[in-house]
Amino acid sequence: MGLTRRQFLRWSGASTLGAVVFYGCNIPDEELQIESPLGMPEEGLALGAENWYATICGQDSGDAGVIVRVIDGRAKKIEGNPDYPINQGKHSARSEAGLQALYHPDRISSPKYRESRSGEFRDISWEEARQLLADNVSSGSTSIITNPLNGHLALLVSKFAGASGASHKAFKTVEEGVLAKVTEEVFGEKRIPDFDIANAKYILSFGADFLSTWQSPIRYASAYGEFRQGHSERGVHTHVDPRFSTTAANADNWVPIKPGGEGVLAASIAYVIMRDGLAPSAIVSKLTDGAGADYLSGFSPSAAEVHDATGLDEHRIEEMAHAFVDSHNQPSLAIGGGSAGAYTSGEFNLKAIYTLNILANNLNKSGGVIFNPESPLEALNTEEVLAAGKAATLKEINELASSGAETLIIRGANPVYGLAGNGEFASLLGNAKFVATFATSIDETTDSSNLVLPELNYLEGWGDSVPNPGPGYQVVGLQQPIVTPFAEMARSFGDEIIHLSESLGLGIVSQLGINDDPTIRGLVRNGADQLWSESRGSVTADSADGFWQGVLQRGGWWDVDAKKVSSGSINKMDNDWPSIEFGGETGDGANTFNLIPFVSNSLLDGSLSNLPWLQATPDPITSVTWEAWVEINKQTAESMDVKEGDLLELSAGGLKVKGPAYVHPGVPPWTVSMPFGQGHTVGQYASGVGENVMSVIANMIDDGTGSLAWAATRVSVRNLGNSDGERIPKFEGTVEAYEVEERHILQITGPDGDSHGHGSH
Structure with a gap:
């Protein structure tokens, strides 16, 4: 009989390492014993033996904890870790597809080199690759571009950059630089807060698709279930x-706002709350510098400018404001992100949205905005380490391009695809004399390199994570190798940075105190030893070795009592009218629309496009697979003689992208939408599928942060027809999307399981 995730093997080494005690666990200790390997399991040994190992998912949003079923040394199944605070046993299709990433046929098998980037790669040894890398780093200026880093790997790379004189920037196609800056400006916090969705009674969200891809969607979706069904009264949700x-599809009320007007709406809501005396006077005074509601009079819902920016009438705005602070809806919670922060007015938008939480007086309170504490490991709280986890803005990438770096080291990032011509990265790449990339498989950026170094998959290597956002208390997740490396010549990026630092004589090993074990494992183990010395939290033990095994079993360490006690700071609101500008096509012609790109539920920003399981995962709204489609309003489609499957060409300032039409009544008539993630030119499963929407995004930035305003593009749409009669590939087959008439819903089971004869709308 197969094991369930609650039926794990007991830890056989407990008796030799001393007593290990687990606290703050959601499942009784005797039911959750995840066995960590004392030595790496090898394929072909212990035939039929089945083990579960805890680690951190390296390819999903939000640093979810997972457990991996291993039989005969091969990973067979990935599930959520029932005890890990971030996801508490929940997981996504993206997590499960980690197996395909691990055993992918396109894994890079050995280091590859070419002197000219237009030439052919040849296989070389690691010794030759290491020498090439060291020679080029030592001979000129170096820039390092990675995915946003966390934990001790962030510490290591920041130390290396400081010691070698290199610059380091984190890159993410759809970065949240606006959210990070606004969190600090509005709340005075350097870490993204936790949103206590589970205990809220009313949620007002703007742009952030938190049930799909935004920030920590697995955690949020689980909390949303509690919000809806975990209390005596069902929570109410309005999504803008x-x-x-x-x-939006899961909300009670969807408000299809005009693009860019989210901040104006939030400021107008704030004005109504202040005008009608619905917020504490002391808070209003601080937000307005004593001026009261008059401070925001320019955002009165009766103002023509407010209607023009939002498309909403005065009554609707006042209704939303009153609902947000209604005593029966407390605690209420405002959340903003995604497209709401991706305009030229992005910073203004999010500042206005998050200020609503101050008016609701919900900071660090149940059902509100919960501030996250610093890491229990002091070395991970420095500005340099925190910066390593924040994706660079387009402005910062452009500034990096002007630095004249001669050597680029790129890891876990694909800016050639992700920027698709936006900004100055192309010149940075073109002017560099030597480009080295660490990767598990070839993508557009590795294909533009001189040196390609095969990296371990996250299921093969060591690491740790301080989740950002966290759950409102201290958490350190542990990543451990659960199988032997599938690609024999793959190496740990962290280990190679340590080796490079030693080759250059930087002394980082001594600085980090890992002389006895100069590896990323040694660095992670040092952190675990520091946690052991605290004698608190979810795992305690008589010895450091016992503690180490305990945290590997649990998948990490956390202390539910280690919370931030700050109630946040209150700063004066912005009351200047925001600059809402759009690039691309000008004018308001009949076939001109705002383009609203969105992060793919399965492929994210394109980083997972090489995994067939995820290509074949139906989109939750359209059920489309293996394609980059264009969502268009049904009535608009009829006026343009567009039918589902017709090829639509989107043009913006000479840039063009194409995709099949998906006709949908829920698309606002002034927008078209297209997912990120497709249109790759490299990769057995990624290339030749759809087109890259980034290639038509106008080069616009948010005024306040310098982030790419990826939702600030207007496009003209042309119907190219469908002469071949090709159908759009979707799970629903030929069934078209249609609007369901409002019906009387009969509730047959109440929250306590009792039958009821009354209905609701």
Whole structure:
């Protein structure tokens, strides 16, 4: 009989390492014993033996904890870790597809080199690759571009950059630089807060598709279940978004706002709350510098400018404001992100949205905005380490391009695809004399390199994570190798940075105190030893070795009592009218629309496009697979003689992208939408599938942060027809999307399981 995730093997080494005690666990200790390997399991040994190992998912949003079923040394199944605080046993299709990433046929098998980037790669040894890398780093200026880093790997790379004189920037196609800056400006916090969705009674969200891809969607979706069904009264949710997203589809009320007007709406809501005396006077005084509601009079819902920016009438705005602070709806919670922060007014938008939480007086309170504490490991709280986890803005990438770096080291990032011509990265790449990439498989950026170094998959290597956002208390997740490396010549990026630092004589090993074990494992183990010395939290033990095994079994360490006690700071609101500008096509012609790109539920920003399981995962709104489609309003489609499957060409300032039409009544008539993630030119499963929407995004930035304003593009749409009669590939087959008439819903089971004869709308 197969094991369930609650039926794990007991830890056989407990008796030799001393007593290990687990606290703060959601499942009784005797039911959850995840066995960590004392030595790496090898394929072909212990035939039929089945083990479960805890680690951190390296390819999903939000640093979810997972457990991996291993039989005969091969990983067979990935599930959520029932005890890990971030996801508490829940997981996504993206997590499960980690197996395909591990055993992918396109895994890079050995280091590859070419002197000219237009030449052919040849296989070389690791010794030759290491020498090439060291020679080029030592001979000129170096820039390092990675995915946003966390934990001790962030510490290591920041130390290396400081010691070698290199610059380091984190890159993410759809970065949240606006959210990070606004969190600090509005709340005075350097870490993204936790949103206590589970205990809220009313949620007002703007743009953030938190039930699908935004920030920590697995955690949020689980909390949303509690919000809806975990209390005596069902929570109420209003979602403001120019696209009918997964989150919009689950809300009670969807408000299809005009693109860019989210901040104006939030400021208008704040004005009504102040004007009608619905917020504490002391808070209003601080937000307005004593001026009261008059401070925001320019955002009165009766103002013509407010209607023009939002498309909403005065009554609707006042209704939303009163609902947000209604005593029966407390605690209420405002959340903003995604497209709401991706305009030229992105910073203004999010600042206005998050200020609503201050008016609701919900900071660090149940059902509100919960601030996250610092890491229990002091070395991970420095500005340099925190910066390593924040994706660079387009402005920062452009500034990096002007630095004249001669050597580029790129890891876990694909800016050639992700920027698709936006900004100055192309010149940075073109002017560099030597480009080295660490990767598990070839993508557009590795294909533009001189040196390609095969990296371990996250299921093969060591690491740790301080989740950001966290759950409101201290958490350190542990990543451990659960199988032997599938690609024999793959190496750990962290280990190679340590080796490079030693080759250059930087002394980082001594600085980090890992002389006895100069590896990323040694660095992670040092952190675990520091946690052991604290004698608190979810795992305690008589010895450091016992503690180490305990945290590997649990998948990490956390202390539910280690919370941030700050109630946040209150700063004066912005009351200047925001600059809402759009690039691309000008004018308001009949076939001109706002383009609202969105992060793919399965492929994210394109980083997972090489995994067939995820290509074949139906989109939750359209059920489309293996394609990059264009969502268009049904009535608009009829006026343009567009039918489902017709090829639509989107043009913006000479840039063009194409995709099959998906006709949908839930698309606002002033927008079209297209997912990120497709249109790759490299990769057995990624290339030749759809087109890259980034290639038509106008080069616009948010005024306040310098982030790419990826939702600030207007496009003209042309119907190219469908002469071949090709159908759009979707799970629903030929069934078209249609609007369901409002019906009387009969509730047959109440929250306590009792039958009821009354209905609701």
